[in-house]
Amino acid sequence: MSYLTVADATKQFGPTFMALNGVSVSIERGEFFTLLGPSGCGKTTLLRAIAGFNDLTSGSITLDGANLRAVPPHQRDIGMVFQDYAVFPHLSVFDNVAFGLKPRKVPAAEIKTRVTQALEAVRLGAMAERLPAAMSGGQQQRIGLARAMVINPRLLLMDEPLSNLDAKLRIELREEIRDIQKQVDIATIYVTHDQEEALAISDRICVMNAGRIEQVGTPQEIYGNPQTRFVAEFVGTINVFTPGPALDAMLATLDLKAPAAATWAARPEHLLLTGPGGDGAQGATLAGTVTKYTYLGREAHVQVDTPAGLLVVQIANPGMAATREAGEAVTVVIPRNAPMAFGADGARIAG
Numbered sequence: 001m002s003y004l005t006v007a008d009a010t011k012q013f014g015p016t017f018m019a020l021n022g023v024s025v026s027i028e029r030g031e032f033f034t035l036l037g038p039s040g041c042g043k044t045t046l047l048r049a050i051a052g053f054n055d056l057t058s059g060s061i062t063l064d065g066a067n068l069r070a071v072p073p074h075q076r077d078i079g080m081v082f083q084d085y086a087v088f089p090h091l092s093v094f095d096n097v098a099f100g101l102k103p104r105k106v107p108a109a110e111i112k113t114r115v116t117q118a119l120e121a122v123r124l125g126a127m128a129e130r131l132p133a134a135m136s137g138g139q140q141q142r143i144g145l146a147r148a149m150v151i152n153p154r155l156l157l158m159d160e161p162l163s164n165l166d167a168k169l170r171i172e173l174r175e176e177i178r179d180i181q182k183q184v185d186i187a188t189i190y191v192t193h194d195q196e197e198a199l200a201i202s203d204r205i206c207v208m209n210a211g212r213i214e215q216v217g218t219p220q221e222i223y224g225n226p227q228t229r230f231v232a233e234f235v236g237t238i239n240v241f242t243p244g245p246a247l248d249a250m251l252a253t254l255d256l257k258a259p260a261a262a263t264w265a266a267r268p269e270h271l272l273l274t275g276p277g278g279d280g281a282q283g284a285t286l287a288g289t290v291t292k293y294t295y296l297g298r299e300a301h302v303q304v305d306t307p308a309g310l311l312v313v314q315i316a317n318p319g320m321a322a323t324r325e326a327g328e329a330v331t332v333v334i335p336r337n338a339p340m341a342f343g344a345d346g347a348r349i350a351g
């Protein structure tokens with residue numbers, strides 16, 4: 001049996017709005033599990049229901065075999081880290097972390113040991129006596145993490161903990177969070193709307209959309225094998241081919257058939273670019289004209305106007321020779337394994 005199980009969860013706000021609409025997830029011991037989705041999809045609502053800050057309208061939550069909905073929030077033994085650091089400015093780093101232990105009647109000597117351990121884990125051991133006001137956002141968030149961990153929680157919940165930090169620090173701290181989580185081995189549910197962060201940090205990702213689950217899987221499964229059009233578009237980007245004779249000819253060349261397909265799409269990095277004529281191409285070809293060239297250092301995006309619509313081709317490690325000018329005639333090559341088919345309901349169809 002899974003460690004944490006949420007079954008058929010619904011949460012209604014007002015007379016008709018369903019913030020959660022039949023959500024079921026299972027999380028294993030020690031797992032780093034991420035809820036990923038656009039703003040308003042229900043991530044925080046689900047997290048708050050697990051923490052006990054709001055109850056579900058219907059459904060069940062089971063932790064280690066026990067019904068969690070029957071347990072008051074302060075008795076759930078759940079550590080939480082929030083987007084705003086929520087540190088007490090007038091308390092030292094040590095006292096901030098010790099705060100959660102006081103009502104638990106932990107003896108003073110044990111408080112000292114546990115707080116010291118938690119501060120070592122988040123690399124703040126040398127700053128125990130400092131006041132948070134004199135510390136950076138990244139350090140304040142580590143205080144938050146230490147405070148969540150020091151109670152030896154049965155579950156760690158993190159709601160967009162990195163979103164107030166600048167891009168470079170976000171990447172540094174997400175790797176630290178991942179390392180610390182693996183070290184302490186506490187099942188963690190992490191909320192983000194940043195797909196790259198989710199891919200980098202998670203054992204498994206749950207992609208949510210409008211109160212429902214689109215797909216649950218490892219980062220590789222979510223990115224490499226999206227089961228819905230929503231997942232394919234939200235995690236990474238896709239080119240959607242315009243229906244018509246050019247698409248039909250492309251599919252015929254590739255010998256791809258999916259009668260129920262409403263949409264065919266392909267990731268920019270799965271397409272190739274050659275000169276006019278498409279000599280030696282392995283796959284179907286579409287003649288086109290470059291409309292835009294965007295150089296991004298590690299990669300470049302070439303937008304091409306083709307009879308199957310505007311397509312973006314991603315080029316890795318683009319040297320000077322890869323530069324394309326607007327108006328240049330090129331050929332987009334579509335390898336056989338590039339196209340993905342989706343039905344009218346958005347579900348993936350085996351092509």
Ligand SMILES: Nc1ncnc2c1ncn2[C@@H]1O[C@H](COP(=O)(O)OP(=O)(O)OP(=O)(O)O)[C@@H](O)[C@H]1O
Pocket residue numbers: 013014019037038039040041042043044045046193
């Ligand atoms: N107390 C409330 N009363 C009414 N509607 C609410 C309440 N709390 C949340 N909602 C609505 O429920 C939906 C889901 O909200 P939720 O905060 O779970 O989204 P989210 O995926 O976490 O988004 P974000 O990334 O913006 O935090 C939103 O449309 C939100 O406006």
